[in-house]
Amino acid sequence: MKKTVFLLLVFAALQLSAQKDPMPIGVAGLTHGHVNWVFGAQKSGDITIVGIVEPNTDLAKRYMEQYGLSMDLVFDNMEKMLTKKKPVAVTAFGSIHEHLAVVEACAPKGIHVMVEKPLAVSVAHAKKMEALAKKHKIHLLTNYETTWYPTNHKAYELLKKGDIGDVRKVIVRDGHKGPKKIGVQKEFLDWLTDPVQNGGGALIDFGCYGANLLTWLHEGKRPNTVTAVTQQLQAENNPKVDDDCTILLTYDNSMAILEPSWNWPIGRKDMEIYGEKGVVYADNRHDMRIRISEGYDGFSEEKFKLEERKAPFDDPFRLFTAVIRGEIELKPSDLSSLENNMIVVEILEAARESAQTGKTIDLK
The missing domain is CATH 3.30.360.10 (Dihydrodipicolinate Reductase; domain 2)
Known part of the structure; x- marks a missing residue:
């Protein structure tokens, strides 16, 4: 009986520990000036950046050098990053118009998305994003300072x-x-x-x-x-x-x-x-x-x-x-x-x- 209780406690502790591991996050775009926020957030241990999508190589190199990260994290398109790195969630730091494409890529794979404000450039874009989030049961958040x-x-x-x-x-x-x-x-x-x-x-x-x-x-x-x-x-x-x-x-x-x-x-x-x-x-x-x-x-x-x-x-x-x-x-x-x-x-x-x-x- 004691052994069973002990094993249950160990299992619960392992579950709690696993639950608190840093969340694997992908970053879609580096052109938004608020992107420093996500790099700084790694220090808290709540998230870990596993992949970045940025076709502008010079821009990506600047950020990787600034934060001491490897260019191995950087991909030139979303599909490559999502397939290889399999993040649980993606944060969007490109243009507002690009938010829809991020959700279109992530939602069918069950990957949650947070975008910088505002949600979308138009009601038409927003409705497509909403439909995808609901269909694939992902969380879609918008971040404001x-x-x-x-x-x-x-x-x-x-x-x-x-x-x-x-x-x-x-x-x-x-x-x-x-x-x-x-x-x-x-x-x-x-x-x-x-x-x-x-x-x-x-x-x-x-x-x-x-x-x-x-x-x-x-x-x-x-x-x-x-x-x-x-x-x-x-x-x-x-x-x-x-x-x-x-x-x-x-x-x-x-x-x-x-x-x-x-x-x-x-x-x-x-x-x-x-x-x-x-x-x-x-x-x-x-x-x-x-x-x-x-x-x-x-x-x-x-x-x-x-x-x-x-x-x-x-x-x-x-x-x-x-x-x-x-x-x-x-x-x-x-x-x-x-x-x-x-x-x-x-x-x-x-x-x-x-x-x-x-x-x-x-x-x-």
């Missing part, structure tokens, strides 16, 4: 607790001086400012953050209407796409203003949530304030300096591995979920149409 901001999660908590009353208006501002001005690498700039490969300019690149947050704050509800205005203020740097945008979303009892731009003098990702009784300011990743109304223009204010969230809710690759292992189940409204990000693509496409036609687009 702001998903990991403790301030956004504290703001959500305060809103749901009713501390500022029912929401009436949300303002989300995202962006920087522009890709060329901040010096992004050429391979990134080439597709980021291409209307086909990126789907647009600042409207897509930074409008997706606000659309993602608003869908989360509204528990997965799509807006009733979308109205957008775009401008091109840096024609010399962004000749093919918009670089400044304002998007107005209406809901049953509230309104949201998204201000994505490549013309901010100072880089920013912040959010203001106005309720009936007060307002929450998520000023950046760690700093936030809550003001409660007192009289006409008076208020009491509390300030917060927040620590990073606890694992696995502090990092995209930790969350991805936890979801794959069944340790976490995402809600449909969650920031990384497929359902949330299908709505994000709907909002972005409606905004693009609104800006082109000068009309409000009805999503209801």
